[in-house]
Amino acid sequence: MNKKQLVLAVSIGFLVIFSLINYVQLTKISDDMSILRHSIEGVSSSLNDIEYRVSNTLHEFNEEQRWVRNSFFEVKGVQSEPEQVKVLVSWALRELDHNEQLFFLYREQGASEWQQIEVEEVDSLSYEIELILSLKGNYETQILAVSEERKRSEELQYLSIFDQVQDRIHAEVYVYSYSHDYMDLHIMMQQYGGGHMFLEDKELLKIRSAKAHIYVNDKLLETVDVLANSNQETYTPYDLMYEYNERIQFDEEIDELGQVRVELIIKDGMGIEYKRTSFDY
Numbered sequence: 001m002n003k004k005q006l007v008l009a010v011s012i013g014f015l016v017i018f019s020l021i022n023y024v025q026l027t028k029i030s031d032d033m034s035i036l037r038h039s040i041e042g043v044s045s046s047l048n049d050i051e052y053r054v055s056n057t058l059h060e061f062n063e064e065q066r067w068v069r070n071s072f073f074e075v076k077g078v079q080s081e082p083e084q085v086k087v088l089v090s091w092a093l094r095e096l097d098h099n100e101q102l103f104f105l106y107r108e109q110g111a112s113e114w115q116q117i118e119v120e121e122v123d124s125l126s127y128e129i130e131l132i133l134s135l136k137g138n139y140e141t142q143i144l145a146v147s148e149e150r151k152r153s154e155e156l157q158y159l160s161i162f163d164q165v166q167d168r169i170h171a172e173v174y175v176y177s178y179s180h181d182y183m184d185l186h187i188m189m190q191q192y193g194g195g196h197m198f199l200e201d202k203e204l205l206k207i208r209s210a211k212a213h214i215y216v217n218d219k220l221l222e223t224v225d226v227l228a229n230s231n232q233e234t235y236t237p238y239d240l241m242y243e244y245n246e247r248i249q250f251d252e253e254i255d256e257l258g259q260v261r262v263e264l265i266i267k268d269g270m271g272i273e274y275k276r277t278s279f280d281y
Contacts, residue, residue: 083135090128100145109138173278187244210266217258
């Protein structure tokens with residue numbers, strides 16, 4: 001082996017040893033980074049657990065300080081004429097002076113005057129009341145205690161009757177394309193029932209009609225019976241989906257293409273309307 005070959009062999013050996021040292025160091029760094037990452041994840045998990053416990057403790061403390069507690073409401077049934085719902089509202093009090101009269105106050109959202117009903121204790125500081133309310137309203141409620149010395153009140157429950165009815169129906173309306181003599185229209189409707197407060201009245205509140213009114217430049221061109229021409233799928237015994245996908249041929253050609261709008265009007269067995277408008281085309 002001449003001098004040149006010896007230098008080359010030594011250089012290669014040095015590079016191999018240097019590479020092995022770097023590999024070992026990089027592996028150690030990688031292991032250290034993995035340990036650090038797991039440590040950070042552990043700290044993050046601990047912080048999340050602490051945050052949850054603090055939040056839960058604070059919530060329990062605030063609940064303990066509330067005068068009105070454990071309030072809830074449930075729907076006991078609906079009736080079609082007039083469109084009303086029977087609601088049971090329940091709550092408990094932290095305390096009540098022996099000389100205080102207790103009143104339940106309620107009003108429709110947006111109204112100024114409260115309706116007032118005196119209530120009696122059902123169990124130890126527990127109360128409930130049944131109301132007949134409109135299906136087309138949401139209601140604010142509060143509890144009022146009155147004695148010769150003072151009056152005090154506190155909010156109770158927000159009775160989201162109308163919101164809950166409307167939330168049962170979800171619909172989306174899309175205009176995929178349109179021209180002088182046709183429109184490609186897609187409509188999806190979903191009716192939710194499982195776990196809903198109106199589950200017992202699902203048949204009464206089932207979708208009975210759905211019609212799409214097609215406007216171009218604010219002129220009504222066509223009305224389509226969506227429900228009669230849609231495909232129905234059942235996801236659960238309570239949840240239904242209707243899908244409509246059609247090309248609609250206009251009875252008369254449009255002279256000037258312009259703003260297009262589709263208004264979907266859904267009605268249930270109670271005659272309650274659910275209005276949806278197409279997304280911008």
